[in-house]
Amino acid sequence: MDTAVSAQPAGQSGSRHNHVVKGAYYAPAQVEREYERLWPRVWQMVCRAEELPNVGDYLTYEIGAESIIIVRSDADTLNAFYNVCLHRGRRLVDGAGNMANFPCKFHGWRWSIDGTNEHVTQREDWCGSLDKDDLGLGRIRMESWGGFLFVNLDGQAEPLMEYLGEAAEALAPFELHEMRFRWRKWLKMPCNWKVALEAFNEGYHVAITHYPLNRFGTSRFASAAFSRHGTFGIDAAAAEGTVRLRSSTMDLRRSLAEYYRYQKKAIDSILTDTMVYAAQSLPAVLPDDATPAEIVGKLMQLSISIDAERGVTWPSITPEQYQRGGIDWHLFPNTVLLPMATNCLGYRARPDGNDPDSCIFEVYQLERMPKGQEPNPPNLRNDDIYDQDFWGEILLQDFQQMQGTHLGIKSSGFSGSRLNPKQEIPIDNFHRAYHDYLD
Ligand code: FES
Ligand SMILES: [Fe+2]
Structure with missing residues (x-):
């Protein structure tokens, strides 16, 4: 066992x-x-808000037996719901896409993208015993930080910003x-x-x-x-x-240029194309005896001005x-x-x-x-x-x-x-x- x-x-x-x-x-x-x-x-970080730009955009996030729908319910509202039909428990949607509403494929019950029940097939069979307030999709707590959306299945959990604490402050x-x-x-x-x-x-x-x-x-x-x-x-x-890189025995201008070229090829991250490009020009724009502080300062200055020209502002x-x-x-x-x-x-x-x-x-x-x-x-x-x-x-x-x-x-x-x-x-x-x- x-x-x-x-x-x-x-x-x-x-x-x-x-x-x-x-x-x-x-x-x-x-x-x-x-x-x-x-x-x-x-x-749990489930996605980025940018993944759901339009009303009706949704995606699903799976963890264990749970599947969660994240949906843009209107221009200013993102919601998270349990991805399950309240009739007999069929999973409602798969993957990601855009929906005007969420119909269940099994017997046709249907929910709006804000989680409200819109339709129960042959509802009269229940003789009025279905309570409208009890038919909304199960809502899950969701909060955002840094462009990320986070969900918590625990309704009693502390707010996201308290949970992230020092990490959110440092970032x-x-x-x-x-x-x-x-x-x-x-x-x-x-x-x-x-x-x-x-x-x-x-x-x-x-x-x-x-x-x-x-x-x-x-x-x-x-x-x-x-x-x-x-x-x-x-x-x-x-x-x-x-x-x-700080050693006087090396040419920091060239080693920085090479370092960025290597990072670009080896992971294509930790840098931007702007910085790779700016680093390559360091040997041409600075003298041999430039100090490390001057070289790093120049790299930043070049990168900031190249980015400014293409509409990217540095914080x-x-x-x-x-x-x-x-x-x-x-x-x-x-x-x-x-x-x-x-x-x-x-x-x-x-x-x-x-x-x-x-x-x-x-x-x-x-x-x-x-x-x-x-x-x-x-x-x-x-x-x-x-x-x-x-x-x-x-x-x-x-x-x-x-x-x-x-x-x-x-x-x-x-x-x-x-x-x-x-x-x-x-x-x-x-x-x-x-x-x-x-x-
Ligand atoms: S299980 Fe969804 S409508 Fe029946
Ligand atoms: Fe590593």
Whole structure:
């Protein structure tokens, strides 16, 4: 019989003085437990508001047995409803699209896009006993932040902004609501959703997993936890600091240009085409003896003016706000955001049905776009974790670690994680919060 796992006090059951319990990644009963105790009680990011621009646009979001309809009910109102007919329980709609109303295919009951019942077939058979007030689609709490829509199945849950807390404050200067999708990709990943997520919750792996980045400098990362959420950024205090990019022995102008070219090819994120283009002109517009501060300042200035010409305004972000924004934020339970001035790399992982060995993993790039030129890209699926042309080499490097970790973690030769106490705080904190919900 499958047994769900509980967090053990530090030092027991291989917990290695942290909150990670290895069975939480693969015990089949754990999936059930998450569906009972975690997913119904957290704020889950379901989509971006930009996905539903027109009245009647809808999409469905699945988590466990639940399917949720997100719909634009009028120009100013987005709603979330349980995707289920109140007659005999048929699922109402599939996928995404635009509907004038929601008719059930089974016996024809029908709801308006604001969730009100409009029609019951042969209603007279009920002899007036159907209560109109009892026939509205089941409404689900939905709130927005940063252009994202979040739902919570728990009517008693705290408001979204309280839930996000420090994370929302730190990310506010980046004005994520001003960004739009530039590209979107997803796959079914052969690992637990938590393994996938945790590949992006620490920077400790970067120097080894993403070794080609080392030629631009070695990095150390500092991490921190804020309530349920976690973050990491460059550890400015560490001796190696950010980077050889600062070394006087290298030509920062050329290494920045090369760095951006590499990022463009290897992930096509963490940057914009504007910044790639601006970086390429640095050797031509600055003298050999330009200081690092002058070079970085020039790159920003060039990027801002190139973007201004095409109708993209940069937000004003202070150095302190950049520092607080860090590199990466993990929003509990399953969203990761890497904010930059005019763009943001995002990840989401969630369980794939009842299979603890598989998850639905999504990656996307958000970017500030000239008004009226938002590209509305398709969400492309590719389950081949070795397809470098599709995913780029950086994500491929991460994917191999996810699969390898999920396979290895089950071994009786592995008794539990030994987390890096400085750089892997978000992983420990995630499991602390996770077990708080589950236990
Ligand atoms: S189940 Fe929907 S109308 Fe019967
Ligand atoms: Fe990575």
